[in-house]
Amino acid sequence: MAGLKLSLKMEFRRWASNLLTALFLAAATVFLLLYPGFIQRAEAELDAAYSAIDVSGWFISAVGYEDPEIPLAFYDVLEDSGFIQNSNAVSYVSMAPLSSAVENLRNTDENFAALTLAEQYAKIKTKPIINLALSTGDRLYGLNHADADARFSHLLDTVEWLDGYSADMFAGSEAVCVYPVDAGVALGDEVELIVRRANPRDIWSDVKREYMTFKVVGLHGMRANASPHYVYCPLSAMREAFSDPSWCFSLRSFSFTLKDSRTLNGFKQFLVELGLHENEAVRVSIDDRILTGTISPLQKNAALLRGLHPFFYGIVALMGFFLCFLTTRRRGREYGIMRMLGESGRSVAVKSVVEQVLLCCFGLLLGITTMLLIPGKQSDWMNPAAVALIMGCYCLGAFFAMLFTVRVNITSLLQGKE
Numbered sequence: 001m002a003g004l005k006l007s008l009k010m011e012f013r014r015w016a017s018n019l020l021t022a023l024f025l026a027a028a029t030v031f032l033l034l035y036p037g038f039i040q041r042a043e044a045e046l047d048a049a050y051s052a053i054d055v056s057g058w059f060i061s062a063v064g065y066e067d068p069e070i071p072l073a074f075y076d077v078l079e080d081s082g083f084i085q086n087s088n089a090v091s092y093v094s095m096a097p098l099s100s101a102v103e104n105l106r107n108t109d110e111n112f113a114a115l116t117l118a119e120q121y122a123k124i125k126t127k128p129i130i131n132l133a134l135s136t137g138d139r140l141y142g143l144n145h146a147d148a149d150a151r152f153s154h155l156l157d158t159v160e161w162l163d164g165y166s167a168d169m170f171a172g173s174e175a176v177c178v179y180p181v182d183a184g185v186a187l188g189d190e191v192e193l194i195v196r197r198a199n200p201r202d203i204w205s206d207v208k209r210e211y212m213t214f215k216v217v218g219l220h221g222m223r224a225n226a227s228p229h230y231v232y233c234p235l236s237a238m239r240e241a242f243s244d245p246s247w248c249f250s251l252r253s254f255s256f257t258l259k260d261s262r263t264l265n266g267f268k269q270f271l272v273e274l275g276l277h278e279n280e281a282v283r284v285s286i287d288d289r290i291l292t293g294t295i296s297p298l299q300k301n302a303a304l305l306r307g308l309h310p311f312f313y314g315i316v317a318l319m320g321f322f323l324c325f326l327t328t329r330r331r332g333r334e335y336g337i338m339r340m341l342g343e344s345g346r347s348v349a350v351k352s353v354v355e356q357v358l359l360c361c362f363g364l365l366l367g368i369t370t371m372l373l374i375p376g377k378q379s380d381w382m383n384p385a386a387v388a389l390i391m392g393c394y395c396l397g398a399f400f401a402m403l404f405t406v407r408v409n410i411t412s413l414l415q416g417k418e
Contacts, residue, residue, distance in 0.1 A: 022366055
């Protein structure tokens with residue numbers, strides 16, 4: 001009991017150094033309770049950058065400057081991969097209205113002109129005529145949605161729709177189309193088109209020909225008499241019509257936006273696994289320059305803050321060691337007196353550790369009280385686990401310091417050597 005009274009008395013005598021120790025610990029407590037907020041802000045900035053910056057990509061030809069021919073297998077795999085937020089897919093083929101082809105043959109083939117109208121339609125449908133001379137400027141476009149083609153996107157406001165139809169038709173597979181406004185057809189009419197895949201060596205000869213019937217559900221404002229015919233239909237309807245493998249049906253344009261920019265590296269690896277980096281016909285170009293330039297410093301900042309977090313707890317442990325060591329190294333005479341009053345060496349050590357625990361609790365309480373007065377901190381600043389860790393680190397350092405300071409040779413003390 002006498003030793004405990006002496007210990008408390010000595011604590012009050014050293015109030016200045018103890019107060020300084022408590023202030024240091026309070027400052028460490030404030031910093032370490034605020035520190036998770038720094039990490040949260042860095043990660044929030046990183047998340048905001050990922051959310052604000054879209055990563056887009058598109059297919060390009062690997063053999064020239066013409067539109068690429070993108071196999072449907074690539075399109076289907078990418079659409080089902082889970083990486084894609086939205087995509088613009090376009091295909092097109094040369095085409096001509098069946099009535100125009102019949103009119104053209106009437107003017108160039110006397111034998112054909114001698115047939116009745118019904119016979120003419122039957123012949124042109126049942127017996128392919130080589131050198132049909134379809135205009136290569138007239139095209140049938142298949143779109144997966146209205147914004148997939150830049151030209152049609154600009155025409156969209158001019159489209160007059162049949163009741164019950166809208167631009168949403170491109171998401172379906174119904175055989176419907178949007179036709180030029182002055183091409184001589186009306187909403188609700190059915191039009192027959194000759195579509196073909198041209199021989200690349202002879203653009204006027206046919207490699208494959210198909211006859212398709214569409215219901216006109218929209219009229220767009222581009223004048224047919226001032227430009228080639230551009231007819232637009234759902235991409236799915238075109239795919240169904242050209243399901244024969246001999247058509248080698250492919251997309252001529254495919255661009256996309258990633259669903260989550262965080263998956264960029266995973267998406268690039270996915271493309272490698274698909275073998276697109278080795279494909280001799282098409283390549284994928286990804287525009288990630290803005291994202292990379294923005295997030296790289298944010299990632300480094302967040303990683304640095306996370307990496308330093310445990311380091312600062314180590315600093316608290318070292319602070320406990322040195323503060324305790326410095327404040328007790330000159331207390332050998334006090335410890336010797338306590339020993340002479342009957343205290344054992346172990347008891348003196350325990351009391352010294354208890355002193356540091358009480359001092360630590362006071363410093364933590366002071367730090368938490370200070371935190372209550374700080375404006376603008378994160379709402380979940382009070383983290384009991386962090387407080388316990390601070391106390392544990394400090395007390396661990398203080399404990400090791402005690403091992404070097406409480407050992408006193410009483411004989412030497414009595415001889416005046418200590």
